Amino acid sequence: MAGSEHKGYADGGVGSVARFNWVLGLACVEGGDRLYAADCANSRVRMIDIKTGRVSTPCETRMEEARKIVFDRSVNCKPESVAYITVDRGVMRWEVDTNTATGIKWSDRALNMQIDPSAIANLSSASGLLIISCMNTDSIYEFDPNTGDAQLLAGCGKKSSAFGRSLHTFADGSGIEARFYRVFDFVVNDCERHAYVIDNGFNRVRRMTLPDRLF
Numbered sequence: 001m002a003g004s005e006h007k008g009y010a011d012g013g014v015g016s017v018a019r020f021n022w023v024l025g026l027a028c029v030e031g032g033d034r035l036y037a038a039d040c041a042n043s044r045v046r047m048i049d050i051k052t053g054r055v056s057t058p059c060e061t062r063m064e065e066a067r068k069i070v071f072d073r074s075v076n077c078k079p080e081s082v083a084y085i086t087v088d089r090g091v092m093r094w095e096v097d098t099n100t101a102t103g104i105k106w107s108d109r110a111l112n113m114q115i116d117p118s119a120i121a122n123l124s125s126a127s128g129l130l131i132i133s134c135m136n137t138d139s140i141y142e143f144d145p146n147t148g149d150a151q152l153l154a155g156c157g158k159k160s161s162a163f164g165r166s167l168h169t170f171a172d173g174s175g176i177e178a179r180f181y182r183v184f185d186f187v188v189n190d191c192e193r194h195a196y197v198i199d200n201g202f203n204r205v206r207r208m209t210l211p212d213r214l215f
Contacts, residue, residue, distance in 0.1 A: 002048050002055050009042045011056050018055035020046065025068035029080045038066040038085060045069060045085060045094065061101035064088040073124040084130060084145060086117035091132065093145060110150035113157065115141060121188040121195065125215045131195060133183040140183065142214065154178045154208055170202045
């Protein structure tokens with residue numbers, strides 16, 4: 001559809017003429033005709049026209065090590081108008097209509113948690129809250145993009161690996177009793193109020209029940 005085996009950065013082309021470098025996340029909206037890619041090594045969000053295959057960079061703001069991207073699905077937000085992107089040690093908010101991207105400032109509590117976000121998901125509810133995972137602690141957090149505050153949902157919330165090995169053993173359980181290792185990605189099922197987690201380090205797909213307050 002777009003790109004080739006040659007890494008790089010090139011817009012304007014169709015198919016293999018375009019260049020990407022380590023795409024980690026994709027997003028689109030239901031019924032939309034555009035696909036958005038978090039192009040990590042190029043630190044950009046790229047856009048692919050699904051009908052023509054043409055690639056462009058809709059926002060020139062640098063998004064350091066862009067990892068995952070989601071569009072705001074809260075009931076008060078117009079579809080495909082606001083996106084959240086996890087970047088190196090932070091989360092950015094992109095206002096698509098005005099093409100403005102800004103970093104969300106962590107609250108003091110979240111800053112002390114030393115969160116380095118990787119995966120991100122949102123909810124089709126009025127809360128506007130996001131779910132993020134952390135590369136440093138292999139934990140999952142509730143994140144409020146309006147205040148920059150975070151709250152631990154699952155995992156220990158502390159450094160979890162050293163020299164490429166987990167400091168913990170696998171454990172299911174409620175909240176902080178659970179142990180993850182290398183959380184790669186997850187999806188949220190709003191109807192079931194569950195998150196399904198790819199736990200690469202422990203070679204499992206995990207199911208996590210989300211608290212009612214998120215909905």
